Amino acid sequence: MWSHTFNKRVALGILTFACAASSLAYVPDDRWSTTTSGSTGNYGDPATLAWSLVPDGTRIPGEENSNLINYLDDLFNVSANSTDLTNRPWFSLVEESFTRWSDLSGLTFVYEPNDTGSSLETSSGVLGTRGDIRIGGAYLDGTNGTLAYAYLPDIGDLVVDTGETTFYSNSSNNYLQLRNVLMHEIGHALGLLHVESSSESLLMEPTINLSIDGPQLDEIRGIQGLYGDAYEKSNNGLGNGSYLRATDLGQLVSGGDLAIGTDATGGQTVLATESDFVSISESTDYDYYSFTIDAASLVDLTLTPLGGVFSQAVEGGAESAFDANSRNDLQLALYDTDGTTLLKLANETGLGGVEQLSNLELSSAGTYYARVSGSTSSMQLYELQLSAAALVLAETGDFNGDGLVDLADYTVWRNSLGDAGANLAADGNYDNLVNAADYAIWKNQFGSAASTGVVVGTTNVPESSSLVLLGIAALAITHTRLRRTTNRLD
Known part of the structure; x- marks a missing residue:
């Protein structure tokens, strides 16, 4: 565990949302309301943000002018012979840090190659001119101090300490130290504040932890609570909220099974290769899934709320146990091949309860539809499992x-x-x-x-x-x- 700390410019965000934190575990600030792609809708809706790298010499209020590009070029021994930053070896690390958040949520990131160099903090994103989230760097306090800081939405700009040369030049695990700092600060830029836990290792804790790689389960809950899960950006951003736009789970064969959301079953630890996470974020959020059987089948469906139980607190607060498995009372419905005829509804349990549809006789081959919904506007991760056996007619x-x-x-x-x-x-x-x-x-x-x-x-x-x-x-x-x-x- 490194002792380096992360700072944010909008420190009042912690005090403002301290009450909400005790009921959410992750600590949210406001989400983005407007980006270069327009309005982002409501909580749980997908959003698109552009990001850019500011040219050296860009003003950073309260700091020296940005020198990030030259700093990274020196760090990676780059002889700058092109203005195209995407050719730099370090560019992919920055891009991967955004992509990881995108893989886990309803967010889409677009690299904006232009940036006019107007002052950070005061200049909003403009399509073709500069990104919504702009990244610069300056000498902050040197070695073993502040690694970086970021502004919360709707500013989102990010400043890296270019005095941390030894720290950022460490190439272990694909430059994990640099990537974890970037992903942490991007988390702030998206609307997540600091959280502390003595039982888990989380990305959004105020001290960096190199035993993890990127967002962990609670941060995934947080980002999906703000912008929905990855399937909310399917169908050109319309999501899977109707049977006509259902997420296709594939063919369910006799003796086989299908599942979605399984990566959330392993506790708070999330590997960098895991991305199968789904959730209900609002009472108006409906997730439809389709599956196909090629013969009469006896089908079981199981809906399990997930999230884990762990200790948490807002930064500097007293920790308490938090049960992320019991945030919403989920419901499970199965519809016939027309997508509208309800075959069976499971709504027998309360918060944290598993809902099941068992031994359903589907006598005709075809495509059927399962719907997951929640009764309240509370963020809930879940896993949906399906299995089938042959049904003798x-x-x-x-x-x-x-x-x-x-x-x-x-x-x-x-x-x-x-x-x-x-x-x-x-x-x-x-x-x-x-x-x-x-x-x-x-x-x-x-x-x-x-x-x-x-x-x-x-x-x-x-x-x-x-x-x-x-x-x-x-x-x-x-x-x-x-x-x-x-x-x-x-």
Whole structure:
């Protein structure tokens, strides 16, 4: 753990939002309201921001003029022979720091190659002129002091201490020290303040921690609470709030499963390679997912709220336990292939409760739709899991599911005759009772292939065979009833 500290120019933000912090864990300031791409909408809505690197000589209020580009060129032994900064070896590290936040949220970042060099803090972004978030650097206090600071929205400018040469020149883990500083300060520029935790390592703590790489789970909760999850920027920024724009989970095969949001199951620690995080940020936020089955299936869906339990506090405050698993009362719905016919709704539990739709019989192949929603305007990460098993369509008469309607299926019917709600494999008409009506279904399909209806042989059931089978059925009924009577006497 390094003792370097991060500073922010808008220090009052911590005091202003101290009360909100105790109920959110992450500490939010206001989100961006307007950028070079226009209005950003409301909390949980996606947003696009441009970023730029200010030319050396740009005024930084209260500091020396910016010398960041020359500083980074010297740090990476660059002989500047082009004005195109994207060719510099250090540029990718800056870009990756923005991209990581984008991968985890509804944010989209666009590099603005132009910057007129107007003073930081006082100049808003202008398309084709300068970015919304502008990055400069100056000597602040040298080695082992302040690493950088940033302004909160709607300013968002960022200043790096160019006196920290030894620290920033460390190339370990793809220049983790430089990237973590940039990602921390970008977090401020997006609207996140400092948070402290004695039980976890978080990016937005006021001291740098090199055991992590980028935003951790609580910071992901924070950024998605402000700008939504990554799927909110799908469909040209319209998100997945309707079945027509549902996020496609793919094909759900028998014996297989699908899931989304699984990277949030591992506690607060998030690896740099993980990006599967989804959430409900507002009571008006609906997440639709589609999945396809190619045959009749028995489907299970499980919705689990996530976020973890950990100790947290605003900077300088007293820590307390925080349960991020129980922020919103989530609901789970399944819709038919038309996207609007509700098949089943799960809303049985409260805050932090798991919702399940179990043993749903989907008798037709096609694309179905699951919807996740919340009852309050509270940020909640979650995982949605789906699994499927083959569903034998009893109405075909294929009671044992081997693809043929033959005497083996009659045996299944005979052995379960009279069962109600127990062994219903031979319940051909789905009335929760195995009886003569189900025998009639088997008889009518005898000799066919259940999946295609193709006749096996030249005839279905010969008349003489039918009579014999009916006789057997009558005996079976009598025998079954006697046996069941005997069982009752036992």
